[in-house]
Amino acid sequence: MSQPLDLAVIAAPNGKPTLKDAWQAQLERWYAHPGLYRWSLGNPITRWLTRRRTRKLFDLMAGFVHSQVLLACVRLDLFRTLQQAPADLAELSHRTSLAPSALQRLLLSSVALGLLEQRGHGRFGLGPLGVPLAQHEGIAQMIEHNHLLYQDMQDPIEFLGNAWRGGMADYWPYAHAKPASAPQAGELNKFTRYSELMAASQGFVVQEILSSYYFGEHRCVLDVGAGRGRFVSELAAHAPHLKFKMFDLPPVLDLARENLRSKGLSDRVSLHPGSFLDDPLPAGADLITLVRVAHDHPDAVVRQILQKAYDALPQGGTLLLAEPMAQSEHESGSNDTSVDAYFHFYLLAMGDGRLRTPQELMTMMAQVGFIHVERVPNAMPIHAQILLGRKSKCLPC
Numbered sequence: 562m563s564q565p566l567d568l569a570v571i572a573a574p575n576g577k578p579t580l581k582d583a584w585q586a587q588l589e590r591w592y593a594h595p596g597l598y599r600w601s602l603g604n605p606i607t608r609w610l611t612r613r614r615t616r617k618l619f620d621l622m623a624g625f626v627h628s629q630v631l632l633a634c635v636r637l638d639l640f641r642t643l644q645q646a647p648a649d650l651a652e653l654s655h656r657t658s659l660a661p662s663a664l665q666r667l668l669l670s671s672v673a674l675g676l677l678e679q680r681g682h683g684r685f686g687l688g689p690l691g692v693p694l695a696q697h698e699g700i701a702q703m704i705e706h707n708h709l710l711y712q713d714m715q716d717p718i719e720f721l722g723n724a725w726r727g728g729m730a731d732y733w734p735y736a737h738a739k740p741a742s743a744p745q746a747g748e749l750n751k752f753t754r755y756s757e758l759m760a761a762s763q764g765f766v767v768q769e770i771l772s773s774y775y776f777g778e779h780r781c782v783l784d785v786g787a788g789r790g791r792f793v794s795e796l797a798a799h800a801p802h803l804k805f806k807m808f809d810l811p812p813v814l815d816l817a818r819e820n821l822r823s824k825g826l827s828d829r830v831s832l833h834p835g836s837f838l839d840d841p842l843p844a845g846a847d848l849i850t851l852v853r854v855a856h857d858h859p860d861a862v863v864r865q866i867l868q869k870a871y872d873a874l875p876q877g878g879t880l881l882l883a884e885p886m887a888q889s890e891h892e893s894g895s896n897d898t899s900v901d902a903y904f905h906f907y908l909l910a911m912g913d914g915r916l917r918t919p920q921e922l923m924t925m926m927a928q929v930g931f932i933h934v935e936r937v938p939n940a941m942p943i944h945a946q947i948l949l950g951r952k953s954k955c956l957p958c
């Protein structure tokens with residue numbers, strides 16, 4: 562039996578086909594025409610379109626090979642090795658203990674994917690996509706972690722029938738309809754494991770928030786689902802006037818305590834262990850942040866968290882919610898909706914949360930009472946999109 566999950570809000574059909582429907586049906590007929598492929602290759606513009614479409618389809622088919630090439634490079638530590646200095650096949654074969662003939666396939670595949678580049682004298686160096694992999698440990702950790710997801714998805718139909726049988730559901734102890742507050746003995750290492758991964762992978766998200774939102778008018782920030790405190794630590798350096806509160810499950814805040822102490826932040830940050838399923842959020846902050854938290858949970862829990870955030874804020878207080886959201890193909894500058902496919906499956910394997918559109922989250926925020934709910938534009942929505950809501954300055958009559 563499949564797990565109980567929320568449905569995304571998709572515009573309800575009103576029965577009548579629209580002009581867009583008619584246009585899409587016409588396009589489909591053209592695409593299906595047996596002569597189109599040959600005809601399109603005869604003209605430079607249509608040839609370009611057909612090549613692009615064929616290439617996209619090929620990439621979809623080959624995606625598994627591409628991610629395995631990436632994983633092999635990470636496991637062999639090729640990016641960091643080649644950042645130090647380009648190396649030739651013999652040298653890399655010696656370092657990796659792989660036969661030159663096999664390793665060469667990996668290196669040439671990596672060149673084809675833009676991860677590596679061929680340099681003079683038969684050497685290999687970093688390609689444009691390999692550079693960030695050498696610099697950001699968090700990306701390499703996510704690539705290794707994704708292997709768990711791909712193992713779960715080995716048989717995609719079986720996975721859709723029962724997504725929580727595999728390693729991902731086990732990795733995330735709080736994410737599938739279980740009370741989260743009391744970890745079982747032996748489960749503690751799971752909290753450490755995911756908290757370390759989250760801290761390592763949060764850098765790009767933190768950068769998006771710090772460069773998009775002005776914190777100058779706030780006094781105290783409560784970060785809910787704060788993890789080990791990477792966001793709080795970086796915000797503390799960015800805005801030295803701020804005080805902080807962190808709310809998360811007790812075993813996670815035990816890890817955060819040590820981290821904050823080592824950064825000399827213990828005096829500026831108070832820790833509030835608890836579960837937002839069972840406990841209220843602490844009052845006293847004029848800004849509450851929810852970073853990569855809502856998408857882990859079903860709609861009912863998200864409403865509960867938003868309501869608790871609303872209740873904990875003073876009049877005029879602000880909520881900032883940041884996480885990956887469904888990318889809208891109608892928006893200018895972003896028609897790259899393919900990242901959505903990754904998050905739909907990742908969140909399904911993890912538990913009962915889901916990827917939501919900014920509009921869905923904004924509606925939920927308005928439903929619990931937030932006003933002036935808006936999007937904060939940011940440069941790299943692939944990492945996270947940012948929403949703001951305010952609690953009215955006036956008491957309700």
Ligand SMILES: C[S@@+](CC[C@H](N)C(=O)[O-])C[C@H]1O[C@@H](n2cnc3c(N)ncnc32)[C@H](O)[C@@H]1O
Nearest residue numbers: 735741759763786788809810836837838852853
């Ligand atoms: C995906 S992690 C995000 C952590 C951090 N905000 C970040 O972006 O790296 C979600 C966080 O929510 C916390 N969390 C999950 N369920 C919770 C609950 N019921 N009460 C409090 N925190 C919870 C987890 O422990 C985890 O630290």
